[in-house]
Amino acid sequence: MTATTIDGRAVSQKIKEQVKMRVERLKEQGVIPGLAVVLVGEDSASHTYVKNKKKSCEALGMRSDLHQFPDTLTEAELLSTIEELNNDPQIHGILVQLPLPAQIDEFKVILAIDPAKDVDGFHPISVGNMMIGKEAFLPCTPHGIMKLLEHYDINPAGKHTVVIGRSNIVGKPVGQLMLQKDATVTYCHSKTTDLASFTRQADILVSAIGRAKLIDQSFIKPGAVVIDVGMNRDENGKLCGDVDFADVSQTASFLTPVPGGVGPMTIAMLMENTVQSAENGLQKDKSAETM
Ligand SMILES: Nc1nc2c(c(=O)[nH]1)N[C@@H](CN(C=O)c1ccc(C(=O)N[C@@H](CCC(=O)O)C(=O)O)cc1)CN2
Ligand SMILES: [Mg+2]
Numbered sequence: 001m002t003a004t005t006i007d008g009r010a011v012s013q014k015i016k017e018q019v020k021m022r023v024e025r026l027k028e029q030g031v032i033p034g035l036a037v038v039l040v041g042e043d044s045a046s047h048t049y050v051k052n053k054k055k056s057c058e059a060l061g062m063r064s065d066l067h068q069f070p071d072t073l074t075e076a077e078l079l080s081t082i083e084e085l086n087n088d089p090q091i092h093g094i095l096v097q098l099p100l101p102a103q104i105d106e107f108k109v110i111l112a113i114d115p116a117k118d119v120d121g122f123h124p125i126s127v128g129n130m131m132i133g134k135e136a137f138l139p140c141t142p143h144g145i146m147k148l149l150e151h152y153d154i155n156p157a158g159k160h161t162v163v164i165g166r167s168n169i170v171g172k173p174v175g176q177l178m179l180q181k182d183a184t185v186t187y188c189h190s191k192t193t194d195l196a197s198f199t200r201q202a203d204i205l206v207s208a209i210g211r212a213k214l215i216d217q218s219f220i221k222p223g224a225v226v227i228d229v230g231m232n233r234d235e236n237g238k239l240c241g242d243v244d245f246a247d248v249s250q251t252a253s254f255l256t257p258v259p260g261g262v263g264p265m266t267i268a269m270l271m272e273n274t275v276q277s278a279e280n281g282l283q284k285d286k287s288a289e290t291m
Helices: 008-028 044-059 073-086 105-110 125-129 140-151 171-180 193-200 264-287
Strands: 034-040 061-071 092-096 160-164 184-188 204-207 224-226
Touching: 008 044, 008 140, 008 264, 034 044, 034 073, 034 264, 044 061, 044 264, 061 073, 073 092, 073 105, 092 264, 125 171, 140 171, 140 224, 140 264, 160 171, 171 184, 171 204, 184 193, 184 264
Parallel strands: 034 061, 034 092, 160 184, 160 204, 204 224
Antiparallel strands: none
16 A cells, blocks of 8 residues: 555645635725734744744735744743733734743743634633634644645544644644544553554554654554654754654555645644634624624
8 A cells, every 4th residue: 555645735725725815805804914923042943933934924915023032031021022912903813932942931921822812722711612612723733634634535533543742732632623523532642651552553643752753664554544743853854754654655545744744734724823813803893893
């Protein structure tokens, strides 16, 4: 068997085209969707992601404001920036690029973001609403994974999904979204003993463990769908996922590449959340007018 490569670039492009039309409709009503991106420190990967977010906003006709700070920024200074952005009516989405420097408490920062502008879906209110299946901004990478499955007609219902990784931004929420689609979900992580004994039971395997090419055929049930969220460097410094693509493509049915799989979807879903936030704001203004 040779797996079908899931083309995240193509699917993300389609989503961005839909977002662009929604932006145009908002502009006709006098609203320009605005995303504020807060970047602290010099992490070069973070700089690349932020640059790509800005480029995407521009391509779709959205406003994007970059608030860039040195890694000496204090927590109080960051919280005060967030307060300003919360109160800025031109800004519909606030995103604080993670990770943050050690002196800043990530949780306090996320908690300070107005949930109505939480386009990353990291605020506990967004997480809670997602958990109980209520309307919420969904975290971009997990949401992007669900969109990829949908696009390739892969229905998680009744399937065993195994998630490797338990981060708040990928592992935990992707398992929840799978559960909402009626999958049976198992979480594995760095303390799991005999990882392969679990992953070999997976109809859908999501790997977000951060270990270059750890997952080879010996971890895979023949015909499984394999979603690689890893962003690692191989022995030659080349970007690679958690999955040994060439090996696993011999046994999986569908497989995401790195780069070009899940990554581009993260940014597309951020664009979608931002336009959604601007639409929500317009709706709220209209309702207030008629009261
Ligand atoms: N506030 C947030 N911080 C972080 C998030 C997030 O969703 N919100 N996720 C990651 C980083 N991330 C976005 O911020 C992100 C990672 C990777 C990609 C991507 O497109 N990857 C490309 C390859 C890029 C490359 O060549 O280096 C791909 O996979 O094709 C987009 C966004 C952590 N922080
Ligand atoms: Mg992490």
